[in-house]
Amino acid sequence: MGQIRPSLMKKLRENGREGIIFLSFLILFFLTILGIRGLKIGNAHNPGAGFMPFWSGILLLLLAAINFWRSFTKGPKDSHQVIKPSFKTIFVLAGILAYIVMAPYLGFLITIFLLLVLFFSLMGRKNFSFILIISGATAIFTYLFFVTLMKCQFPRGFLGIG
């Protein structure tokens, strides 16, 4: 027993990521079940609205459990990459999320200009005037192309342009 425990602990440490993956699928399963609460599941004779989500949720949980178990018997995968997003990745995501929140207030033109300034700055351009010119030109061209030509309706914001 004393010998098994350290080896199990070692395996657990090595397979920590597999554990997190399994946990994520477990959460997804519960979300699926939560999402169909109150709906009839039924059976093969009379399937209800919750029939397919319920059984596909069960299947997902089953496959995730097998995957987790196999990671223990096989050991950790070498092919896995390290999940360590660069600051650029985080800034890009944060930028788009900020765009989603701010666009209805500031309007499409201003927010897309600011977003492009962020993107070009992230890519290491030192010349700030170049960044401002290319971002401005792209924002105006995009606006004219999509609004005038493609008849898209972008958020107008407080300036009423969009």
Next chain:
Amino acid sequence: MDALNFLGYGFSIALQPINLFYCLLGVFIGTLTGVLPGIGPVGAISLLLPTTYGISPVSAVIMLSGIYYGAQYGGSTTSILLNIPGEASSVVTTLDGYKMAQNGEAGPALGIAAFGSFIAGTISVILLMLLAAPLVKVALRFGPPEYFSCMILGLTLISYLTQGSALRGFISAVLGFILCQIGLDVVTTQPRMTFGIMNLEDGLGLVPVVMGLFGLSEILINLDEVGDFEIVKGKIKNIFPTRKDWKDSIGAIFRGTLSGFFLGILPGGGAVIASFVAYALEKKISKHPEKFGNGAIEGVAAPESANNAAAGGAFVPLFTLGIPANVAMAMLFGALMIHGLTPGPMLLKDHPEIFWGTITSMYLGNVLLLILNLPFIGLWVKLLQIPYRLLFPFILLFCIIGSYSLQNSMFDVLIMVIFGVVGYLFRKIGFETAPMILSFVLGPLLENSLRQSLVISEGSLLIFIQHSISGVVLLVAFIMILSAVIPFARIFALIKKN
């Protein structure tokens, strides 16, 4: 005679100036996406999908198809000149193509890649035309149980043949199936998994999901590993293959075409596997296998022919059974559905203009691609010199606008971001996203055919076994799932050891 009549009918549609324009636009964008690393044909199709609402379905399908097979042509340019495949199906071309470029033979490598692609593309269209019409007749006899089983087999094959673990492919497919069920239930109109969010009642949109999984996640991955690429120096000359080049490659082109076409038909097989198989086959039968990896022209001709032939083959299951063989075909499937058309055997019967118009446009598209890829090769080389750091903000901009413009909804942009993160994490932890998208697209049809089958059989699941075709198809799928879930090889090894 029927086929010739239909071919004439197809040309009368494909040669209409508007369709010719969309064909040219499609193959141009396809070559562009193939040439530029960072955005593939799937991303390009999803970006352009919203723009097709205002045009006729036949023009839309002609353009989107052009992007798909055009990308296979363009992918070779970056493989040969940069040692970076523009497309996954051109990975194997880097082995000999880049070596040829380093040896000062970039011209012949690009030339044989273009001519091989042209020959393969044209032959695959002929095979598609000959094979699709008889297969449609068989598919017309299929009922809901057969459709259900074929879709299950398709999804199983895609998950099974996916890179890495098949089990993870299955998990990805099941996840896609769950995601497609978000929204109102078609039968009872009750909301499923919407959590009270109104925007979810119509379900998740295909375009934001695909743009997130294939567009944004690609950029996020590249941001982690970014670096600009070094192009092979020197002028590109002698682009037209010599008699010796032809003699060395013609066999490889035809073998690559045949193997590629039939591997392309298999759901999950596709252009990537076809190119690897063609390369391995050539190396195996070559009298000088040592030349492979050191600049053998056959090593460029075979995979480039195979990936183009596979692109043609992938249309067979879509047009005959309504089952997309890969993610790009799933996008085409989505495009047809958006235009109110159901891909499958009824498409040929009810909308022959789409079927024959698209097929014949491929003949024209292949000619256009040859022109674009040979005399204009300098243009593509110039484009390759644009640094990635300048391209990525534009790609992101298109992802954001493409997601938004579908329903003028910021919620769709949020969905794109969420799936961008999901795609990023999936790639990092070794899960493929292709099975997820395919089951996401096929899910509603799968659920529908299952429910219809159960209504027909009054709730008996035996209906899937009682129908012989369905039974055989399900058995094959079951064996594949079992072999992925149960480690038979290890069990046999253990028994042998003991």
